[in-house]
Amino acid sequence: MSNFCSDCENILRAIDQLFTDGRINDFIGECYVSNPFASGVRGWTKAAKEGTCDLCVLTYSHPEHELMTKILSNISQDAELTWLLDWHLGDWVQLSLKCETGQYVGIEVCFQRKSMTDKEVIQLKALGGEKGSSTWDPRTAKTIRDWLHECISSHHDCNGPSRFALPMRLLDVSPSETRGAVPITVDDINNLSIDALPQVNLCSTNDLPSDTKYLTLSHCWGTGVSIKLSNKLLGTYENQIPLEDLLIPEAKVFRDAIWITRCLGYRYLWIDALCINQDDRDEKSVEISRMDQIFSGAEANLSAASASTGADGMIFDRKHSLYQLFLSEWKTLDTSHDGKTQEKKDYLVVHVPRENIPKEPVNKRAWVFQERILAPRVIHFCNNTIQRECSREEITELQDYSPWIIVEKGVGSSHIKYAPYDDMEGFDDTKIEKKDWCYRFRGLVQRYSPTSLTFPQDRLASFAGIAKSTGSYGGLSEEEYFAGLWEPDLPRALLWHARNHFGERKWDPEHVGYISPSWSWAGCEAPRILCGREHLDSWEDLVVVIHVWTVPLIPKGSQFGALSDGGMMLKGKLVEMHRKRIGDAFLISVRDGDSNFEKELYLEVRPSQSVPEFENHSEGGLKEVNILWDRYTKARERLNLPAQTGTSLDLGCWNDIEPEVLYFLPIGQGPTTEVYGKEDSLTVEGLVLSRDDTTDRFRRVGTFETCPPYPVGANSELRLRLSRVPETELTIV
Incomplete structure (x- = not known):
């Protein structure tokens, strides 16, 4: 009651x-x-x-x-x-x-x-899902098996273009007597656990058929894992992984994954910690470079979504019911097919959508983001429910309670082929060009950027599989890929924005080794990256890319992996600017040699941080330019100052202050709609650069727009000034 x-x-x-x-x-x-x-x-x-x-x-x-x-x-x-x-x-x-x-x-x-009716309520409740029940039971196992079969057999857009090469090793988790068995009862489920069937061993894939089916596991490594393959353990694990190793509390996530694999009718499972020799650097390098094939070639990925550590596992007792029934006071009478009147009661089915898949612990990890994007199907094992997705659909567990509870399926949004901005056109549509795939790729970069890494130097390596897969689908070659940017997408791809106001920086660049050239998003410490305009926008390039190069960290290594050096030579209109702080404001002076604007100063503005700031933004005063800094410390300078600056600044002290010398490099321009019904106007977007006087090379330190944050409008004067400067060649590293 x-x-x-x-x-x-x-x-x-x-x-x-x-x-x-x-x-x-x-x-x-x-x-x-x-x-x-x-x-x-x-x-x-x-x-x-x-x-x-x-x-x-x-x-x-x-x-x-x-x-x-x-x-x-x-x-x-x-x-x-x-x-x-x-x-x-x-x-x-x-x-x-x-x-x-x-x-x-x-x-x-x-x-x-x-x-x-009362009978229908009993039938609904018999499906389970109540508080305290296990998230893994025979009904759930059968439902997922049926879904996998349906997707594999009928969702042609979920299957890869070809069969990928198998990983070097797989775990053989199913003794011969259990293969293909469909668990019907709780006892059937329990009889497939590690406790009941401890036989698990590593096997080389050299002797396996090329079409061998397997599952993969995504899990949090954290500071380490409880058991992992080494030179010392290789021979032992090929014979049988000792039960005492699997029974270590921190290995629960592996035990659960093996158990689930058996219940779903599969024999082979790939777990990175157990299938890659962690003592063999060459083997690790090779297998990491093949992540796109390993995850894309699997039948499905098992994601230990809610497990922050291996001890958390993948199967839980629910802390909350999947749904509740609130009985209404009102009743209706209905007549059955045999003519008898049966009483039906009105219920409100109550559901609280607690799980947010992207925010689950495992999905905050950069490596796991890649695994989720590459896998044709993902099953998320959360602490209160199990959800599943493929490139076509996203399904919550409550959708399995039909016809009593009706929940619409979501549209798949986490596969490499998903196109959120092209109205879901056919994925194999021959009209999709390289630029379309480049834009999809930028969208994936944006979604990847908030994820975390134990080692920041893995930034490009942990995204390499997505880059390779994008190249495969989009007809883009490895020779066209440079530090997270595709050459056909240049120069526009240079205009990614660092969003430092979302939180703390990811790492301190002073204590991290080389990650990428400064023009690549990969080396930026900001907690989130935004990747610029849609490719369909009317746009005019204002620079010419002459030459781009990157140097793999490993000699003759992949362009998709970690790097040791890189640079870009461009031809464009480089403009020196001086930045000074006066009171609670940073002011910009453009040193373009135009005597008409020699004393013109621009206020450096930032996006509003609150509703009052946004609503109280007034016109008038100094003209403005919007700068988004790549470095956390630089952005922090401006974020701590008031959003609004009065007209009472002491500009007379300008000449007495030593300037910070930086440079504007316009990259392109496109239309933007000014507010309050004004006509469309052009806004210039570009890079803010610093100069190394010893090498005469430049480094990116931020981006700028001549259209400052809403609602002020476009700064046409600054745009025109930047357009009159002679072109020059420069190198950005």
């Missing part, structure tokens, strides 16, 4: 009425109902913490507990609260709670109304 406070009773009645009235239109995001939560923040938190209202408990149980605590610590307990109802993902209604400050609190809860 469910318990609700008076506020939540009103919410549930409103939800039921929405289903009765039906959806007015298909505009997702419109707020259909909004009313005060009468007891406010204090009443809501009290009911949730004391457990006196089931719906308050649900909305309060945010999966990111620390974030929730931080948000609530900045909100008064006496603050007013509002509840909002929106239609969400088909025929679901979503409940949100919003504080008077505009801050959303708690977690969104989704509802669907179903009329069911």
Whole structure:
């Protein structure tokens, strides 16, 4: 029996009425109902913490507990609260709670109304998913097996263009008597565990058929793994991996992966730590360079999504039910096929979407991002549910509860062939050109950039498989790839932006070895990279790329891997500029020799960090230029200063301040729409460079735009000044 406070009773009645009235239109995001939560923040938190209202408990149980605590610590307990109802993902209604400050609190809860008999409720509950149940059971195993069979046999766009070469080694996890067995009962499942069947051994793939089917595992290494292949253990593991090695607590993720592989009917499994000799540097180099083939050639990837360490494993007891049923007060009578009247009751099916796959621990890792993108299918083992995806679809576990619960499948978004900006045209469409694949690649760079690495020097290596696969699909050769940029995408690909205001830097460049040339995103410490305009935009290049080169770290090594050197020679309009701080502002003087603008100063601006900053941005005063710095320390200088600067700056001291000498290099220009109904105008985007006086070479330190942040508008004067400068040749390293 469910318990609700008076506020939540009103919410549930409103939800039921929405289903009765039906959806007015298909505009997702419109707020259909909004009313005060009468007891406010204090009443809501009290009911949730004391457990006196089931719906308050649900909305309060945010999966990111620390974030929730931080948000609530900045909100008064006496603050007013509002509840909002929106239609969400088909025929679901979503409940949100919003504080008077505009801050959303708690977690969104989704509802669907179903009329069911008592027998149908029993059938639904028999599918499992309740709090305390295991995420791995016979029903789940069969569902995933059936999905794999359907995808492999009918999703032609999920299969690779050809059969890839097998990895050097695989784990043989299935004794002969278990192969092909379909677990039907819990006992069947348990009989496939390591405890029941400890036989696991390494095998060379030299004697295996080229079409051998296998699965792969993605997991967090962290500071290390419990067991890994070495010179000393190679012979032993080829015979049998000792049970005591597999029973180490930190090896739970490996035990679970072996167990799952058996339950899904596969014999072979690839785990990096056990299938690559960690003592053999040459072998590691070769196998790492083949990651695109290893993961693309597998039938599916098993992702230990919620495991921060090996001891966490992949199979969990649920902390929350997948769904809940709230019985409505209203009843309807229905007539069955045999003419008998049977009673149906109205229920609100309640679902809290707790898992955010990209934010799961394993998916924050750079190497795992690559594995997810390359694999034709991925099964995510989260701590409360199991989700799966291929290039065509994304499926949550709740979608397996049809016909009682209806959830629409998501569109696949995490495969190398996924094209988020081309209206999902056919992946094999011959009209797709190299530039289209380059733009897709830039999108993957942008999604990859927030992930983390134990060793920053692996930045390019951990993305090499994606680059190679992009080249394979897009007709791009290794000779066209330079430090994370494709030559057909130059010079526009140079205009990636560092987003330092998202958080702390990833590493300190002063304590990290060489990663890439400064013009490559790979060596940038910023927590996120944005990769510039869409390729369909009207655009004019303002530089000519004369020559590009990179030097692999390993002699005669791959251009896709780690590098030891690189550079780019261009021809363009290089403009010296002086940067000085006066009061709470950084000002820019363009040294183009134009006597008409000799004393003209530009204010260096930054994107707004808050709603008030955005809304209070006023026109007037100094003309502006937007600069995004690559270095965290440089960006921090500006981020700590006020967004707005008054006109009372003491500009008379300009000549007394020693300038920081930098350079603008316009890369291209395109149209931008000014605000307030003004006509379209051109904005120039380019690089900010520093000069090494000893070598006469340049290094990238940031990017600039003559169109500063909204809502000021384009700086046409600066654009024209930059266009009048004579061209020169320069080298950026």
